[in-house]
Amino acid sequence: MARTQRSETVSYDGPSGGWGSLRGIGRIFAREISSPAALRLLNDQNKPHGFMCVSCAWAKPAHPHPAEFCENGAKATLWEATTRRCTPEFFARHRVSDLRAWRDYDLEQQGRLTHPMRYDPETDHYVPCSWDEAFAAVGRELRRLAPRDVVFYASGRSSLETAYVYSLFARLYGSNNLPDSSNMCHETTSVALKATIGAPVGTVVYDDFSSCDAMFFFGQNTGSNSPRFLHALQDAVERGCRIVTFNPVCEKGLETFVNPQHPTEMLTERETRISCQYHQVKPGGDIAVLLGMCKHVLARDEQEQTHGRAVLDRDFIAQHTTGFDAFETFVRSVAWSDIETASGLERGAIEAAAQVYVAAERVIGVYGMGLTQHVHGFDNVALLVNLLLLRGNIGRDGCGICPVRGHSNVQGQRTVGISEKPELVPLDKLAAMYGFEPPREKKGLTTVDACKGILDGRVKAFIGLGGNFVRAIPERKAMEEAWTRLRLTVQIATRLNRSHLVNGTVAYLLPCRGRSEEEQAVSIEDSLSCIHGSTGGREPPAPEVLPELAIVAGLAKAALPPNPRVRWDDWVADYGLVRDRLEETYPEYFADFNKRLFTPGGFYRGNKARERIWKTESGKAVFTVPKQLTACGFAEAPGRLSLVSLRSNDQFNTTIYGYSDRVRGIEGTRDVVLINRKEMARHGLREGQIVSLVSDADDGVARRVDGFKVLPFSLPDGCVAAYYPEVNPLVPLSHHDQRSKTPASKSIPVRIEA
Ligand SMILES: Nc1nc2c(c(=O)[nH]1)N[C@H]1C(S)=C(S)[C@@H](COP(=O)(O)OP(=O)(O)OC[C@H]3O[C@@H](n4cnc5c(=O)[nH]c(N)nc54)[C@H](O)[C@@H]3O)O[C@H]1N2
Ligand SMILES: Nc1nc2c(c(=O)[nH]1)N[C@H]1C(S)=C(S)[C@@H](COP(=O)(O)OP(=O)(O)OC[C@H]3O[C@@H](n4cnc5c(=O)[nH]c(N)nc54)[C@H](O)[C@@H]3O)O[C@H]1N2
Numbered sequence: 215m216a217r218t219q220r221s222e223t224v225s226y227d228g229p230s231g232g233w234g235s236l237r238g239i240g241r242i243f244a245r246e247i248s249s250p251a252a253l254r255l256l257n258d259q260n261k262p263h264g265f266m267c268v269s270c271a272w273a274k275p276a277h278p279h280p281a282e283f284c285e286n287g288a289k290a291t292l293w294e295a296t297t298r299r300c301t302p303e304f305f306a307r308h309r310v311s312d313l314r315a316w317r318d319y320d321l322e323q324q325g326r327l328t329h330p331m332r333y334d335p336e337t338d339h340y341v342p343c344s345w346d347e348a349f350a351a352v353g354r355e356l357r358r359l360a361p362r363d364v365v366f367y368a369s370g371r372s373s374l375e376t377a378y379v380y381s382l383f384a385r386l387y388g389s390n391n392l393p394d395s396s397n398m399c400h401e402t403t404s405v406a407l408k409a410t411i412g413a414p415v416g417t418v419v420y421d422d423f424s425s426c427d428a429m430f431f432f433g434q435n436t437g438s439n440s441p442r443f444l445h446a447l448q449d450a451v452e453r454g455c456r457i458v459t460f461n462p463v464c465e466k467g468l469e470t471f472v473n474p475q476h477p478t479e480m481l482t483e484r485e486t487r488i489s490c491q492y493h494q495v496k497p498g499g500d501i502a503v504l505l506g507m508c509k510h511v512l513a514r515d516e517q518e519q520t521h522g523r524a525v526l527d528r529d530f531i532a533q534h535t536t537g538f539d540a541f542e543t544f545v546r547s548v549a550w551s552d553i554e555t556a557s558g559l560e561r562g563a564i565e566a567a568a569q570v571y572v573a574a575e576r577v578i579g580v581y582g583m584g585l586t587q588h589v590h591g592f593d594n595v596a597l598l599v600n601l602l603l604l605r606g607n608i609g610r611d612g613c614g615i616c617p618v619r620g621h622s623n624v625q626g627q628r629t630v631g632i633s634e635k636p637e638l639v640p641l642d643k644l645a646a647m648y649g650f651e652p653p654r655e656k657k658g659l660t661t662v663d664a665c666k667g668i669l670d671g672r673v674k675a676f677i678g679l680g681g682n683f684v685r686a687i688p689e690r691k692a693m694e695e696a697w698t699r700l701r702l703t704v705q706i707a708t709r710l711n712r713s714h715l716v717n718g719t720v721a722y723l724l725p726c727r728g729r730s731e732e733e734q735a736v737s738i739e740d741s742l743s744c745i746h747g748s749t750g751g752r753e754p755p756a757p758e759v760l761p762e763l764a765i766v767a768g769l770a771k772a773a774l775p776p777n778p779r780v781r782w783d784d785w786v787a788d789y790g791l792v793r794d795r796l797e798e799t800y801p802e803y804f805a806d807f808n809k810r811l812f813t814p815g816g817f818y819r820g821n822k823a824r825e826r827i828w829k830t831e832s833g834k835a836v837f838t839v840p841k842q843l844t845a846c847g848f849a850e851a852p853g854r855l856s857l858v859s860l861r862s863n864d865q866f867n868t869t870i871y872g873y874s875d876r877v878r879g880i881e882g883t884r885d886v887v888l889i890n891r892k893e894m895a896r897h898g899l900r901e902g903q904i905v906s907l908v909s910d911a912d913d914g915v916a917r918r919v920d921g922f923k924v925l926p927f928s929l930p931d932g933c934v935a936a937y938y939p940e941v942n943p944l945v946p947l948s949h950h951d952q953r954s955k956t957p958a959s960k961s962i963p964v965r966i967e968a
């Protein structure tokens with residue numbers, strides 16, 4: 215395997231998958247579950263007629279493996295199926311202000327929430343209340359507030375049915391303030407792909423992985439974050455497909471993989487090499503890499519033309535795209551030396567990658583947070599589109615662009631109306647169906663705008679359908695202080711987290727069932743735009759715990775005047791009726807929804823870009839010219855480092871399963887700052903030294919985190935890495951993608967203080 219960079223550092227010698235991943239599952243099982251019956255649950259995971267995993271959004275293939283789950287999917291399921299309980303007695307023992315000092319891990323360790331709870335400011339305790347009391351109190355508050363002052367947040371787990379009802383609730387109430395976790399995640403994708411190919415989602419379907427000749431991975435950590443994808447990669451490599459990876463960190467899963475569900479592989483520890491080239495690009499260096507690759511493609515095309523051959527797909531470019539000439543001129547004007555500086559890679563390495571691209575008939579571009587969470591994340595994604603367009607690699611079998619989504623239904627929630635952008639929602643349809651005038655004049659608040667509104671006091675109330683907002687967002691210190699000034703906070707959740715403890719004046723904590731506990735079938739949309747039914751039926755953690763849809767309907771009924779066309783109770787009793795409404799609202803995606811609910815592999819909701827119909831302003835796919843060569847959004851300065859915030863293999867976002875990042879060789883702590891030996895020397899640091907990270911943004915605001923241990927690690931020069939969410943206090947709220955407002959969590963300007 216060709217690889218650039220790498221020195222003596224903390225690392226892990228084993229492959230991704232293998233025995234280590236089974237031990238990882240075993241540890242969680244022993245801690246969370248008292249009955250082995252729960253293991254049967256794992257068998258039903260991601261199977262047609264089983265339940266759909268609550269971890270990542272990766273595809274659920276039509277022909278599942280005998281056990282279609284991975285280490286992290288199993289952890290997520292066991293986390294939901296835990297036999298631990300966080301009861302009213304727990305809240306009676308601990309004051310809320312005391313709980314604020316607890317670690318995220320210890321809070322979630324209390325297990326499943328069992329009763330609706332109201333915050334009592336006099337005693338500073340959460341106290342149990344009835345559902346009726348909670349609904350009535352929240353309804354009363356919402357009727358007093360102005361709709362523009364209320365935020366309806368959603369983390370991407372709830373079903374399509376609940377998401378539809380939730381977004382309808384917000385719009386009937388009069389608010390477009392429907393940010394979701396996607397605003398911190400793939401919003402860059404939704405904006406950049408819409409602008410360039412006219413579809414806010416990826417174009418690849420599962421079968422494309424069996425016929426592509428090459429894949430290019432940019433900033434997506436498959437081994438930890440979408441491990442089932444490794445099966446498809448292993449199969450692809452074995453039939454000769456070439457995989458090239460760009461990532462500042464050498465992520466195990468993209469280097470080697472032992473399939474933990476394959477007995478011979480496990481016994482012989484036979485590894486599959488996944489990437490044939492692995493390039494440790496500088497954080498934010500992908501624009502330069504992609505320009506360099508395009509430069510090589512253009513140069514090769516020129517050479518080939520002298521032999522009467524072509525590398526570019528000129529017919530495709532002429533018929534289907536706009537902006538090529540300007541892009542070509544720009545690419546030719548960029549000097550290789552500038553590309554090398556901005557990417558941290560040598561010309562030869564970028565050309566080697568480009569040669570794989572040129573040699574491949576069918577190419578897929580795959581990416582994750584490494585592209586989206588940057589100040590110029592839009593340009594990152596748009597340039598990957600440019601590269602693919604050069605050879606017509608969108609809209610053919612075996613080709614396309616593949617953003618890998620995060621939460622299991624985050625893409626689906628956007629599909630069915632959870633969006634702060636009213637222009638993306640069929641408002642006329644909703645108006646006609648439900649006989650009301652939806653708010654149209656103004657865009658709602660994104661996550662960043664909601665944070666601003668909370669900081670300056672304009673936002674008065676926050677309703678959270680899942681998630682851990684204050685832990686996931688930037689600027690944590692100021693945000694937590696402002697949060698307690700909210701008039702109303704309502705959190706619909708499975709397990710206790712920090713966001714529940716920095717509550718507003720009137721605060722309710724409402725326990726909901728997880729997906730595996732739904733009595734009725736629900737549905738979700740995966741990362742490849744396939745819709746799946748999910749059957750639950752497991753016993754809920756306590757009889758009082760309600761399904762999410764029932765909670766949302768309960769709040770809505772209490773807050774809104776009655777409307778005979780909005781049949782909350784009927785919908786709660788029969789989710790099939792909600793699916794009928796989804797079909798009526800979005801006939802192009804959900805025709806025959808109830809009939810097709812359990813289609814093996816899901817049913818594809820279609821994507822016009824795949825058919826080369828471009829729903830952009832010009833009706834064509836768009837070549838974009840970037841204004842700068844790096845995505846970072848800040849200049850280099852003495853002492854300044856670019857901080858990458860990472861996920862470990864032992865967490866799901868703010869949920870910390872444990873302190874073992876096995877695949878990176880980091881054990882027992884998350885308070886570490888990873889840095890290469892050269893930078894250690896340059897900054898006068900020792901291995902194991904305890905340091906502080908302080909903000910080096912040019913806005914004069916003091917931000918810091920203390921007590922981080924220095925660990926030598928293979929990384930490019932000029933950067934450090936540390937875990938999310940521990941470093942979120944260092945992310946300035948203003949530091950976000952210019953077009954989509956996705957926080958730029960992958961290049962945060964910091965200094966190290968000894
Ligand atoms: N087990 C587990 N699974 C998860 C999650 C989890 O926390 N745990 N979270 C879920 C969610 S919500 C999401 S969005 C996804 C996230 O999954 P990913 O998209 O994989 O996100 P990250 O792990 O944050 O970072 C991805 C990679 O980007 C690299 N990177 C950082 N900066 C750059 C850069 O400038 N350029 C390039 N090329 N690479 C860069 C990092 O080294 C890292 O390997 O995973 C989902 N699945
Ligand atoms: N610095 C930095 N910050 C980041 C990121 C980063 O890479 N770096 N990543 C960003 C990304 S990609 C994302 S998606 C966000 C994540 O932000 P969120 O989606 O807001 O956070 P999670 O940690 O996924 O939320 C966990 C909580 O969800 C609740 N929960 C779990 N299951 C269910 C359920 O079935 N129903 C309900 N109602 N609640 C449930 C539990 O109470 C749990 O504590 O963070 C973002 N923040």
Ligand SMILES: [Mo]
Nearest residue numbers: 395399620621
């Ligand atoms: Mo995400």
